[in-house]
Amino acid sequence: MLSMLRAAGLRVTAPRRAVVWALAFGPSHSTAMQLLERASAYHPALGRASVYRTLEVLSRLGAVRPWAGVHGEPEFVRVLEGHHHLMCSYCGELEEMPHCGEECPAEELTDGSRIHGHLVELIGVCASCAQKEETCT
Amino acid sequence: MLSMLRAAGLRVTAPRRAVVWALAFGPSHSTAMQLLERASAYHPALGRASVYRTLEVLSRLGAVRPWAGVHGEPEFVRVLEGHHHLMCSYCGELEEMPHCGEECPAEELTDGSRIHGHLVELIGVCASCAQKEETCT
DNA sequence: CTTTCTGCAAAAGATTTGCAGTTCT
DNA sequence: AGAACTGCAAATCTTTTGCAGAAAG
Numbered sequence: 281m282l283s284m285l286r287a288a289g290l291r292v293t294a295p296r297r298a299v300v301w302a303l304a305f306g307p308s309h310s311t312a313m314q315l316l317e318r319a320s321a322y323h324p325a326l327g328r329a330s331v332y333r334t335l336e337v338l339s340r341l342g343a344v345r346p347w348a349g350v351h352g353e354p355e356f357v358r359v360l361e362g363h364h365h366l367m368c369s370y371c372g373e374l375e376e377m378p379h380c381g382e383e384c385p386a387e388e389l390t391d392g393s394r395i396h397g398h399l400v401e402l403i404g405v406c407a408s409c410a411q412k413e414e415t416c417t
Numbered sequence: 418m419l420s421m422l423r424a425a426g427l428r429v430t431a432p433r434r435a436v437v438w439a440l441a442f443g444p445s446h447s448t449a450m451q452l453l454e455r456a457s458a459y460h461p462a463l464g465r466a467s468v469y470r471t472l473e474v475l476s477r478l479g480a481v482r483p484w485a486g487v488h489g490e491p492e493f494v495r496v497l498e499g500h501h502h503l504m505c506s507y508c509g510e511l512e513e514m515p516h517c518g519e520e521c522p523a524e525e526l527t528d529g530s531r532i533h534g535h536l537v538e539l540i541g542v543c544a545s546c547a548q549k550e551e552t553c554t
Numbered sequence: 555c556t557t558t559c560t561g562c563a564a565a566a567g568a569t570t571t572g573c574a575g576t577t578c579t
Numbered sequence: 580a581g582a583a584c585t586g587c588a589a590a591t592c593t594t595t596t597g598c599a600g601a602a603a604g
Contacts, residue, residue, distance in 0.1 A: 342506030348483035369479030392544035407529035
């Protein structure tokens with residue numbers, strides 16, 4: 281993501297490096313505050329505002345997307361590599377799904393556009409809940 | 418969505434009907450405040466809190482999903498019918514994509530789970546921007 | 555009739571903004 | 580040197596919560 285900053289003519293500074301580091305080497309989605317906390321280990325002087333400002337920049341570049349977490353908490357998701365979840369409306373858990381390769385069906389839906397990332401969210405009942413229910417019936 | 422409330426043993430009240438009406442007959446995604454405004458036409462006494470509470474209930478039932486809008490503003494998306502967007506990271510526009518049928522490839526990614534809705538977001542450069550760029554080169 | 559839901563207003567948070575100082579290029 | 584970026588703290592705004600009263604089943 282640092283190279284994306286450079287390519288866009290933006291500066292690569294310590295605070296930005298810290299946030300990118302926290303994004304790249306942490307979980308695929310986190311809240312702004314979690315990122316602040318993790319990135320602080322890398323650059324202790326980091327302030328809240330810079331985290332938000334960096335996330336805004338990265339969103340504009342398409343490296344990250346704001347996303348509403350399991351209970352609606354605002355989070356940011358690394359999006360360059362593609363991302364699939366299953367939100368189970370029965371147990372309320374978010375199940376991360378295996379990564380998709382180059383030929384992810386989600387990216388086939390397009391016309392002349394150039395896709396470089398995606399976020400797929402399925403809403404339904406997860407396999408383990410579905411099985412539990414059958415057992416009950 | 419009213420029947421989903423009944424099926425879950427929850428009450429169907431005027432405020433809830435108003436919010437469901439605003440969701441069902443309005444755009445596929447809106448902010449809580451926009452819903453409040455529209456639903457007020459239907460039930461003028463409606464208060465903010467009830468909108469949030471109803472949206473919370475509908476999210477738990479899987480009829481709606483919180484979602485981060487174009488610039489990250491929290492919105493709610495009708496999700497039962499499936500939903501596809503393309504976020505163009507060049508022009509920043511959100512392009513709504515044609516609705517998918519029953520055999521939407523997005524829903525094929527599953528194992529034993531039962532899917533009843535989905536939200537697909539592609540991040541990339543939209544067709545018209547992609548074309549513009551070619552012309553420039 | 556009981557339990558759930560509602561509106562109000564206050565409280566709690568999260569995100570944004572202005573500004574003086576710092577740091578890339 | 581000049582423009583871009585940062586941290587701080589204050590301001591703004593959205594969402595949540597407590598509670599007394601109303602209404603659905």
